[in-house]
Amino acid sequence: xxxTVVSGIRSTGKLHLGNYYGALSNFVKMxxxxxxxxxxxxxxxxxxxxxxxxxxxxxREVVVEYLAAGINPETSTIYxxxxxxxxxxxxxxLNMNAYLGELERxxxxxxxxxxxxxxxxxxxxxxxxxMASDILLHHGTKVPVGKDQEQHLEMTRxxxxxxxRLYNVDYFQEAMAFSYSDKLVKIPGLDGNGKMGKSxxxxxxxxxxxxxxxxxxxxxxxxxxxxPTEMNQPKPEAIQNLFDLMKVVSTADTLAHFEDLYNNCxxxxxxxxxxxxxxMVLATEPVRSRINDITNDDEYLKKVxxxxxxxxxxxxxxxxxxxxxxxxxKKLF
Ligand code: TRP
Numbered sequence: 001x002x003x004t005v006v007s008g009i010r011s012t013g014k015l016h017l018g019n020y021y022g023a024l025s026n027f028v029k030m031x032x033x034x035x036x037x038x039x040x041x042x043x044x045x046x047x048x049x050x051x052x053x054x055x056x057x058x059x060r061e062v063v064v065e066y067l068a069a070g071i072n073p074e075t076s077t078i079y080x081x082x083x084x085x086x087x088x089x090x091x092x093x094l095n096m097n098a099y100l101g102e103l104e105r106x107x108x109x110x111x112x113x114x115x116x117x118x119x120x121x122x123x124x125x126x127x128x129x130x131m132a133s134d135i136l137l138h139h140g141t142k143v144p145v146g147k148d149q150e151q152h153l154e155m156t157r158x159x160x161x162x163x164x165r166l167y168n169v170d171y172f173q174e175a176m177a178f179s180y181s182d183k184l185v186k187i188p189g190l191d192g193n194g195k196m197g198k199s200x201x202x203x204x205x206x207x208x209x210x211x212x213x214x215x216x217x218x219x220x221x222x223x224x225x226x227x228p229t230e231m232n233q234p235k236p237e238a239i240q241n242l243f244d245l246m247k248v249v250s251t252a253d254t255l256a257h258f259e260d261l262y263n264n265c266x267x268x269x270x271x272x273x274x275x276x277x278x279x280m281v282l283a284t285e286p287v288r289s290r291i292n293d294i295t296n297d298d299e300y301l302k303k304v305x306x307x308x309x310x311x312x313x314x315x316x317x318x319x320x321x322x323x324x325x326x327x328x329x330k331k332l333f
Contacts, residue, residue, distance in 0.1 A: 011042045
């Protein structure tokens with residue numbers, strides 16, 4: 001039997017190169033080896049109170065972009081979280097055994113409280129319980145997530161084990177963080193520091209749906225400096241970032257060519273950026289054209305989303321039936 005992989009995708013809209021070369025490429029590689037459930041976490045996003053229009057638009061964008069980037073809806077189960085309301089029922093049961101103290105101690109919760117002191121709602125507090133429900137609903141044992149989610153996975157194991165102990169069963173398995181390749185590719189932003197990320201602003205991100213013109217404009221405006229003045233001098237962060245991006249989208253020859261120019265103080269950043277932009281346009285072309293193909297294809301998207309909901313519901317209904325039985329919830333008559 002194939003092991004089950006579960007991963008939630010934040011429904012914050014458009015995907016950028018960081019998502020593509022990070023989580024997404026992992027997902028695509030896992031599809032054949034594992035029984036994969038990928039879902040758009042629209043219920044989780046309610047903690048920040050999106051408008052109805054924004055909510056449905058971003059869910060659609062994310063579905064389109066994951067499909068365009070290579071998630072196969074036949075082999076994997078790709079679904080919208082709210083299409084499978086069983087997760088809310090499991091969330092309710094698990095909430096009965098999730099304690100205030102441990103929820104308050106979660107780092108992600110504390111960070112959000114600090115960032116938005118006016119919106120400390122109970123959904124935010126119990127976010128890890130909903131996440132545990134996502135995973136346990138399908139008996140997921142492998143969860144491809146980044147470092148920032150490891151504490152949530154530990155809480156998932158705590159809630160599952162606690163349920164097992166309380167009812168004296170061996171029902172939920174432990175879910176572990178999982179990365180297909182141990183080399184995580186670093187995708188820096190264009191703003192001179194840190195990772196490519198929405199929180200660093202649109203100018204730092206190249207989105208999969210950006211047109212070639214937009215990509216060129218963003219890359220040409222990327223932060224650089226006045227250029228090297230000494231042979232073989234170490235690269236400052238902003239320049240290293242551009243080389244790191246080139247490593248991902250360009251050929252080894254191109255990269256070596258510009259490394260040489262840099263080391264000989266002969267690099268012209270205009271040419272360097274132009275090449276980087278063209279290679280980025282080329283690397284993202286297949287995904288972009290697929291996004292354009294399916295973004296207005298209601299028939300196709302409807303088919304995919306329905307199939308996903310069907311497959312996920314089947315697994316979810318079985319779990320809920322068993323959980324109710326374990327808890328002792330049964331029809332009186
Ligand atoms: N919390 C995850 C994130 O912010 C998203 C998520 C929700 C998730 N439910 C999940 C990830 C279940 C893995 C499994 O990225």
